[in-house]
Amino acid sequence: MTTTRQPRDTPLPADAPLARELLDGLAEAVLTTDETGRVTMLNAMAAELLPEITVGTELSRCPVAALAQAVAADADRFDADHHGRRLRGARRQLAGPRFAWYVRDVTEEHDRADALRAERSRTAFLAEAGSRLGMSLHRDQVLLATTTLAVPYLADVAVALPRPTTSTEPHARWFRHSDGEPAPVSGLAPATLTRTVPVLAEALAGDLAEPVPWRSAELTDLATTLPPGFDSPGAVLVCPMPGADGSAGALLLVRRAGRPDFGEREIELAREFAARAGAALATADLHGEQAHLARVLQTSLLPPELPTVPGVTLAGGYRAAGDTLRIGGDFYEVFPHPRGALFALGDVCGRGVSAAVLTGRVRQSLQTLRLVEQRPLELIHLLNRALFDAPDAARRSQFTTLLLGSLDRGPAGVDIRIAGGGHPAPLLVTSDGTATPVPVGGTAVGALTAARFAETRVHLDPGDLLLAYTDGVTEARGPRDAEMFGEARLRAVVASAAGQPPAALIHRVLETVDDWLDGQAHDDIAMLAFRASVPA
Secondary structure, eight states, rough: OOOOOTTTTTTOOTTTTHHHHHHTTTSSEEEEETTBBEEEEEEHHHHHHHHTTTTTTTTGGSSSHHHHHHTTOSEEEEEEEEEEEEEEEEEEOTTTEEEEEEEEEEEHHHHHHHHHHHHHHHHHHHHHHHHHHOOOOOOHHHHHHHHHHHTTTTSSSEEEEOOSSSSSSSSSSEEEETTTTSSSSEEEEEEHHHHHSHHHHHHHOOOSSOOOOETTOOTGGGGGGGGGTOOOOEEEEEEEEETEEEEEEEEEEEEEESOOOOOHHHHHHHHHHHHHHHHHHHHHHHHHHHHHHHHHHHHHHHHHOOOOOOEEEEEEEEEEEEETTTTOSEEEEEEEEEEEEEEEEEEEEEOOHHHHHHHHHHHHHHHHTTTTTTOOHHHHHHHHHHHHHHHHHHTHHHEEEEEEEEEEEEEEEEEEEEEEOOOOEEEOOOTTSSSEEEEOOOBTTTTTTTTOEEEEEEEEEEEETEEEOOOHHHHOOSSSTTTTOOHHHHHHHHHHHHTSSSSHHHHHHHHHHHHHHTTTTOOEEEEEEEOOOOOO
């Protein structure tokens, strides 16, 4: 039996039943053309996707413009939107000057790609919003960032209205940014605004859970928040900005007339964006409250202005350990009395707020105890007992080193009694530049209930100076080998500044320590200097 094989490049006849059945079963449109460019065959899918084309149609003049242009330009591909569908065609040459066009419906594929691009765009928008809003710790900065981020991605105009901070505010303050404005602006909204846009009052009160589209031609009061010359608004979306304990505010997204309304996905995106803005606004409000408390704490804990003590020139120096609050564990106090003054200089164990809290307690205790006892040694014992009598003494492991002294003017200088609680020895600087430590000793205050304290006496002749300091000076470490500044360098600096006023000497010490640190982190520093006045 002999079998005749058909050449591989010879197409099946178009009217062959099997060929027709196979072609009609394909999921893509197939049509062939002859040497004149006219259609010779179409399968069932071609008839469905391209109903305008029939056998005999000249493709270069067919109603499908993209296909006609491809044929005229002798191109092998085309893409077109046709009857609401996205079509993509490819041409393949057959035997002779004949061609076959294969056309696929890629609408779903195209829609998926569009959806993926849109989702990536939304994700990028929310990521940028989260980053910029998270960097804003001031209430106004958050509101300005909210409006600038929303335009033009979500709307043509964005108006942010924070919840009034007090019940006495008659109007809501708004922040606005619009497409075309060089910078955001702010103003006061009329009291009637919440009545004009009813859901706005609900959003500000925290009674609105989801964004609400709003469209009305009668939004006359809304015009006061819109840019000058802005046409009648089209779509308006009212978005609640939820905070930690209710509403943080509301966000109005306004589109010009003619721009499409907010779709379901856009409303969801606006909801997520407004939620991030509300969280950032709540964080900014919390930060503002903490900053206010910090300023109050800072004001109460910073060293006070030194009083005037007859016969003595005073100066103090203070520098916290590089934190932004400018509060720490080093402190000094001077309490004048008729004979002279009572002074204290101490160093609480630790840094920052926790040390500052104990600092405040020590200073308040001294303020009270000095009214009943002004002898340094007896007073330091009372202070130690008071710290252990505090309600949290059992949980607290902090203590303070302390110099507690009294200045008494005499006919020829100043007599000083100093009680010590584990603090570095002060320096006695005579008028000839000699700097001598004045050992005091004692154990730290607040460390032991049965602590032992010591007392010493020193006399200042006219022109002599006593410098008390905390270990932040001597233990300052330089950038090379972390070497400490040390007592020897301090004595050398003090000796070189002998004869200068106390304020100039302290400034000289601080300046020298700064040079030694060369920008490195440092401990708290406090200094107190007394100079016996020289008779006129």
